Amino acid sequence: MVGDVMSVSRLRMASDGKGVSTLVAMYGCPLHCKYCINEACHETFIEIPEFLKKYDKGLMCEKEDYSDTPRALYKPKELVKVLRKDELYYLMTGGGIVFGGGEPLLQSAFIHEVCQLADDRWDKRIETSLNVPWENVEPLVEDLDEWIIDIKDMDSTIYKDYTGSNNEKVIDNLLKLRDVLKPEMFRIRIPRIRGYNNDELVEKSVLWIRNNIWVEPEVFDYYII
Ligand code: SF4
Numbered sequence: 001m002v003g004d005v006m007s008v009s010r011l012r013m014a015s016d017g018k019g020v021s022t023l024v025a026m027y028g029c030p031l032h033c034k035y036c037i038n039e040a041c042h043e044t045f046i047e048i049p050e051f052l053k054k055y056d057k058g059l060m061c062e063k064e065d066y067s068d069t070p071r072a073l074y075k076p077k078e079l080v081k082v083l084r085k086d087e088l089y090y091l092m093t094g095g096g097i098v099f100g101g102g103e104p105l106l107q108s109a110f111i112h113e114v115c116q117l118a119d120d121r122w123d124k125r126i127e128t129s130l131n132v133p134w135e136n137v138e139p140l141v142e143d144l145d146e147w148i149i150d151i152k153d154m155d156s157t158i159y160k161d162y163t164g165s166n167n168e169k170v171i172d173n174l175l176k177l178r179d180v181l182k183p184e185m186f187r188i189r190i191p192r193i194r195g196y197n198n199d200e201l202v203e204k205s206v207l208w209i210r211n212n213i214w215v216e217p218e219v220f221d222y223y224i225i
Pocket residue numbers: 029030031032033035036037038039041101102103129
């Protein structure tokens with residue numbers, strides 16, 4: 001098994017939760033947000049066969065300089081070797097690994113293997129939209145310490161206008177996770193999206209999360225460049 005990894009970004013602070021972390025950005029996303037921060041992630045699976053051919057022939061790029069590596073296919077143990085380089089920082093600061101993207105839950109089997117190989121003392125987090133089948137979510141329930149979830153907007157019409165998809169899976173997954181995770185394992189984020197929602201609509205999403213998931217979400221602004 002290999003993971004299609006967009007980049008590995010080391011020594012991040014204050015951007016992905018507590019402590020020093022390594023962000024592993026995975027290719028692929030089922031959404032098409034109007035203000036997508038990472039359009040390149042949509043190339044994913046079209047190019048995988050080419051990568052696999054090169055990988056099998058040993059033609060993949062050398063991964064000796066592990067900081068900000070370019071796109072590459074990693075076996076789980078190869079990625080753990082990269083992550084281990086910053087173990088001391090994780091242990092000193094309470095940091096660890098953060099899987100982002102794209103939508104990392106599209107590659108949850110790979111993430112599960114990485115988490116199984118990783119040191120128990122590293123914090124393990126994911127940044128996700130949760131817009132995937134529950135089968136992609138469930139294998140990681142026991143693996144991850146924190147779920148950083150960008151729900152966009154709880155209103156299905158706004159969600160569809162902004163992402164091109166409906167949010168039924170997001171709601172279903174949130175409710176299922178609520179029943180298996182401790183409240184402190186959620187970090188739910190609700191963006192103000194210029195041209196799509198407003199303060200009143202954001203407040204409706206906040207209330208839905210409070211009343212149904214029983215945690216206090218964070219509201220933030222998308223900055224459009
Ligand atoms: S969820 Fe993230 S990566 Fe996917 S389309 Fe939206 S902004 Fe882009």
